[in-house]
Amino acid sequence: MKRAHKRVLVTGGAGFLGSHLCDRLLARGDDVLCVDNFFTGSRDNVLHLLGHPRFELMRHDVTFPLFVEVDEIYNLACPASPVHYQNNPVQTIKTAVHGAINMLGLAKRLNARILQASTSEVYGDPTVHPQPEEYRGNVNPIGPRSCYDEGKRCAETLFFDYHRQNQVDIRVARIFNTYGPRMHPNDGRVISNFITQALRGEPITLFGDGQQTRSFCYVDDLIDGLMKLMDAEGDAHVPVNIGNPGEFTIRELAELVVRLTGTGSELVYRPLPTDDPMQRCPDIARAQKLLGWAPQVPLEQGLRRTIGYFAEALGLEAPALT
Ligand code: NAD
Ligand code: UDP
Numbered sequence: 611m612k613r614a615h616k617r618v619l620v621t622g623g624a625g626f627l628g629s630h631l632c633d634r635l636l637a638r639g640d641d642v643l644c645v646d647n648f649f650t651g652s653r654d655n656v657l658h659l660l661g662h663p664r665f666e667l668m669r670h671d672v673t674f675p676l677f678v679e680v681d682e683i684y685n686l687a688c689p690a691s692p693v694h695y696q697n698n699p700v701q702t703i704k705t706a707v708h709g710a711i712n713m714l715g716l717a718k719r720l721n722a723r724i725l726q727a728s729t730s731e732v733y734g735d736p737t738v739h740p741q742p743e744e745y746r747g748n749v750n751p752i753g754p755r756s757c758y759d760e761g762k763r764c765a766e767t768l769f770f771d772y773h774r775q776n777q778v779d780i781r782v783a784r785i786f787n788t789y790g791p792r793m794h795p796n797d798g799r800v801i802s803n804f805i806t807q808a809l810r811g812e813p814i815t816l817f818g819d820g821q822q823t824r825s826f827c828y829v830d831d832l833i834d835g836l837m838k839l840m841d842a843e844g845d846a847h848v849p850v851n852i853g854n855p856g857e858f859t860i861r862e863l864a865e866l867v868v869r870l871t872g873t874g875s876e877l878v879y880r881p882l883p884t885d886d887p888m889q890r891c892p893d894i895a896r897a898q899k900l901l902g903w904a905p906q907v908p909l910e911q912g913l914r915r916t917i918g919y920f921a922e923a924l925g926l927e928a929p930a931l932t
Contacts, residue, residue: 617641617679621672621713622686624651626792627727627785630833631684632656636664643680647671649701650689655792672709673701676716682840683724685713688762690729692755692883693798699757706761707768714772717779725781725840726769728849730890731759732784740857740891743784743849753885766849773847781839781846786853786892790829790912791919801826804864805913805920808873809929818882820861823889827854828912831905838901846900853892854905863909870913871929 618635622628623644628651632642641664644656648669659665670676672687688705689695695702710726717724733741734749749759772778789801796802807814835852858866864877897903921928 615639615641616681617643619643619645619678619680619683620686621645621684621709622651622688622727624648624653624655624667625686626651626655626690626790626794627788627829627832628686629655629792630790630829631686631836632659632665634833634837636662640664642666643668643678645670645672645676646687650691650694650794650797672712673704675712678716680720681722683713683717683722684727684836684840685710685724686727688727691794691797691799692758695758696754699754702757703761706758706765710765710768714768714778718772718776723779723781723840724769725783725836726765727836728766728782728784729758729762730784730786730851730853730892731755732763732766733890734759735885735887736890739889740855740893741851742893743851743896750885754883755885781842782849783836783839784849784851784892785832786827786851786890787824788827788829788832788853790916793916795920795924800824800860800863801913801916802920804867805871805917806924808867808871808875809917809921809924809926811873811875813878814864814868814875815880816860816864816877817880817886819879820864820877821859822882822886823857823859823891824863825854825857825891826863826909826912827852827905828907828915831907835897835901835903835905838903839897842901848896850897850900851892851894852897852903853894854909855892855894856909857889857891858909866910866913867917870910871917873929
């Protein structure tokens with residue numbers, strides 16, 4: 611059966627993930643209202659959409675109430691990189707918590723389905739590996755990452771309370787590290803740092819001994835997962851991990867970036883940030899069962915595309931990818 615076209619609100623729509631989501635929703639025929647305060651996002655990410663007849667861009671901070679009419683809400687507004695979210699921790703918590711309350715209130719009034727962009731950070735520095743959704747996490751409530759981790763945990767609590775108390779139709783995606791074109795070159799995340807350092811021939815900065823692990827999901831796969839979760843019928847009122855279970859040490863990632871770019875950059879070691887999780891890898895059995903979803907893009911392929919994007923964005927010569 612043909613899917614009815616919808617009016618969709620994307621908060622944080624001018625950010626890295628949000629802008630890709632806007633592209634995909636428009637491509638399938640939806641109307642998109644992109645709301646963003648441009649804290650870490652930028653008009654540049656959605657510049658190509660500004661003339662689109664079904665696209666609207668609104669500058670707004672989600673910590674304040676929003677009165678619009680839509681059928682679905684993707685709540686992505688929140689800085690995601692540790693450098694950015696620690697820059698103004700109080701604003702980060704306000705965005706996560708007040709933003710969730712405002713968007714849930716809107717969903718309640720409109721009887722709209724709402725999806726929360728939650729995070730693997732709700733598991734903190736995990737003691738269970740890989741992390742299934744049942745795992746309750748190991749989170750420091752008073753550290754420098756807490757504004758984000760606890761803000762996102764509180765947002766999840768709000769989502770489930772609005773569901774139980776007000777029957778709001780919720781979706782909660784626990785997103786693991788995602789990368790791809792339109793990441794901010796200065797956002798301090800590991801993939802953007804390593805690629806920009808490699809392309810500029812600067813030293814590649816490994817924090818700690820580089821033996822900590824992460825699992826990297828290419829943005830196209832991630833957006834697929836988010837949209838499948840939003841569209842899922844039946845009982846999807848459970849958190850769902852969305853990420854790529856391929857697990858790499860940060861040192862392996864650095865070596866791969868060096869090989870792919872052919873850079874002469876050396877690897878240098880810097881102190882490990884406080885509360886930096888030692889290992890992270892999603893158990894995606896629930897997403898596979900509930901959504902029939904699994905990531906398709908291997909790390910090397912996704913990195914090649916991302917390297918090409920950064921070379922162009924920085925006005926540097928694209929390496930002959932090896
Ligand atoms: P991003 O920083 O590129 O995008 C976030 C967007 O939200 C930006 O455009 C920013 O300007 C906007 N924003 C921030 N505060 C706002 C506010 N108060 N009001 C309105 N807009 C606001 O980050 P991203 O990687 O695209 O992440 C999007 C969402 O996905 C975030 O909620 C993040 O926590 C979540 N997430 C991302 C990852 C990842 O690896 N990219 C992992 C886990 C969770
Ligand atoms: N990291 C690193 N060098 C960098 C940036 C990050 O070694 O220049 C490490 C960081 O300490 C962490 C991992 O890479 O262990 C992922 O960091 P990121 O900030 O991308 O995301 P996180 O998963 O920690 O939120």
